[in-house]
Amino acid sequence: MITIGIDPGLGTTGYGIVQLTSINSYVPIDYGAILTPAKQPLSLRLQVLYDSLTELLHHYHPDYAAIERLFFARNITTAITVGQARGVAMLALAQAGLDVVEYSPPEIKEAVTGYGNADKHQIQVMVQSLLGLKETPKPDDAADGLAIAICHLQRVNFTRLVDEAEQ
Numbered sequence: 001m002i003t004i005g006i007d008p009g010l011g012t013t014g015y016g017i018v019q020l021t022s023i024n025s026y027v028p029i030d031y032g033a034i035l036t037p038a039k040q041p042l043s044l045r046l047q048v049l050y051d052s053l054t055e056l057l058h059h060y061h062p063d064y065a066a067i068e069r070l071f072f073a074r075n076i077t078t079a080i081t082v083g084q085a086r087g088v089a090m091l092a093l094a095q096a097g098l099d100v101v102e103y104s105p106p107e108i109k110e111a112v113t114g115y116g117n118a119d120k121h122q123i124q125v126m127v128q129s130l131l132g133l134k135e136t137p138k139p140d141d142a143a144d145g146l147a148i149a150i151c152h153l154q155r156v157n158f159t160r161l162v163d164e165a166e167q
Contacts, residue, residue, distance in 0.1 A: 001156060002029065003064040004056070004098075005148030006089050007141045010081040011036060013049055013089065014141025017060050018131070018149040020157055026150060028131040029060060031142045042081075046088045053092040065098040066152035068105060068144065103151050108144075111151035123147050 007014035017029040034052040036045035067090065070083055093100045106116035113126045124136040124143045130150055137143040 001064065001153060002060065002062045003066060003149040003152050003156075004060070004062040004093075005145045005150070005152065006053070006065070006067040006093075007144035007148060008067060008082055008086040008089050009141065010042075010045060010049075010085045011038060012139065012141045013053075013085060014139065014143070014145035015053070015056060016137075016142060016144075016146030016149045017056070017062060018146060018153060020153040023157065023161070026131055026153065028133065028146065030056070031137055031146050033139050033141045033145075042084070046084060049085055050088045050092050053089055054096070057092060057096040057098075062098065064101070064152055064156060065093040065096075066101045066103060066148045067093070068108065068148055069102040101152055101155075103148060108147050108151045111154050112147045 001020045003018055005016045005018070013034040015034065016031040019027045019029055021027055034049055036048045067086060070079065070086060090100050109118040109123060110116040112118070112130070113122050115122070120140050124140070127143050127146045127150065128136045131146065137146055
């Protein structure tokens, strides 16, 4: 089972592609961040995001897709641009034939660290540990993308195990 996790943002969109190889064994396939130049028009930045995600999806053919749910609204301008980036990401995922599952930041933190209010460093360290990486994933957005993918794989795996036990 391969999952892509997306941490959407207009300037930086983090992604993580993770494979579940056994009950609790995760293998990192790829991770990083898609950057869009701040000086470009919004439409071009969204196109860069869409094209980059589409390329990743065509290259890795994930089975599942998960994205962070918009969770804050302190700055309305930021919320709008993140919402636009989420929309473009969700479109790319849907056009690749993937159902998209959304997780809130506390759900992701709980799944990866066991604590829904974990800070960025705690998430990075746990992602590093769960994936057996030599270093913490950088940038933070890439670590978040990996955490989102792990969160979804845990949910899928748990559901599968429950279904098998009921049969």
